[in-house]
Amino acid sequence: MADGVWNEQVARGYDEASADMYAPEVLDPAVDFLERRTAPGTDRAAALEFAVGTGRVALALSARGVRTAGIESSEPMARELGGKPGGGDVPVTVGDMTTARAPGTYGLVYLVYNAITCLLSQDDQVACFRNAARHLAPGGRFVIEVFVPELRRLPPGETARPFHIGTGHLGFDTYDVANQRVVSHHYTIADGQCTTFLSPHRYVWPAELDLMARLAGLELAERWADWHEAPFTSSSRSHVSVWRKPPR
Structure with missing residues (x-):
């Protein structure tokens, strides 16, 4: 967990x-x-x-x-x-x-x-x-x-793919294919500040x-x-x- x-x-x-x-x-x-x-x-x-x-x-x-x-x-x-x-x-x-x-x-x-x-x-x-x-x-x-x-969407040699790009939020996943791991990165911008949230997963x-x-x-x-x-x-x-x- x-x-x-x-x-x-x-x-x-x-x-x-x-x-x-x-x-x-x-x-x-x-x-x-x-x-x-x-x-x-x-x-x-x-x-x-x-x-x-x-x-x-x-x-x-x-x-x-x-x-x-x-x-x-x-x-x-x-x-x-x-x-x-x-x-x-x-x-x-x-x-x-x-x-x-x-x-x-x-x-x-x-x-x-x-x-x-x-x-x-x-x-x-x-x-x-x-x-x-x-x-x-x-x-x-x-x-x-x-x-x-969605590994078919990950070109050879690349380890990161965006999943959301908005005015107040940027999200992308980074992959460790050998270990079936992905980390979801969330960057949220509000009131002039940026907060981050990283969530690891095993796909x-x-x-x-x-x-x-x-x-x-x-x-x-x-x-x-x-x-x-x-x-x-x-x-x-x-x-x-x-x-x-x-x-x-």
């Missing part, structure tokens, strides 16, 4: 920096997708979000009547969630999503917005799958939303995630290009994948 990244300062400004992710056209399809996979009307109608953060998705899912909980390694992020309207309805276990245990079992465990890549080793990513499987009831589902590595391929799922006793059930369930193709820039824990 990228320890020290999600500190008090980042937590306070996280929602403002991610305001576009709260737009209904972005958030609602994700919540719709997840709600349909919580097995409503059964004893598996509960959801657990790994890396729940400030609760963007969990609070929206809880507001629809889905019993929702979270695991979060950053205490400042968890506090931000708890202070929001409805935050008391989403219990959060503070701990690493590779090992922390939330009370109970769930029909759905999910991990969104590229959060699997915040685990910086293959071993930790495998452990995350195993922890998800431990929390799932038989027949339950594990959902991940994550980008597809991971869909096929590698499928093998991690098999090691955890899960099987691939669905793969889409986005929350709208567009077909996943060789040109898709992200994917939403669903693995299923076999029934007893």
Whole structure:
């Protein structure tokens, strides 16, 4: 895990920096997708979000009547969630999503917005799958939303690619291809000052995630290009994948 990244300062400004992710056209399809996979009307109608953060998705899912909980390694992020309207309805276990245990079992465990890549080793990513499987009831589902590595856009010899250039923000990624690492650099200019935020990630391929799922006793059930369930193709820039824990 990228320890020290999600500190008090980042937590306070996280929602403002991610305001576009709260737009209904972005958030609602994700919540719709997840709600349909919580097995409503059964004893598996509960959801657990790994890396729940400030609760963007969990609070929206809880507001629809889905019993929702979270695991979060950053205490400042968890506090931000708890202070929001409805935050008391989403219990959060503070701990690493590779090992922390939330009370109970769930029909759905999910991990969104590229959060699997915040685990910086293959071993930790495998452990995350195993922890998800431990929390799932038989027949339950594990959902991940994550980008597809765009190495085809990285010319030979280059290690940096911009992903956003605006009047108040510059963002670029630097790649360490040999170790499947990428660091996202954010430079924000406001009130005559520039603030920086660096976020390290381990990118991971869909096929590698499928093998991690098999090691955890899960099987691939669905793969889409986005929350709208567009077909996943060789040109898709992200994917939403669903693995299923076999029934007893």
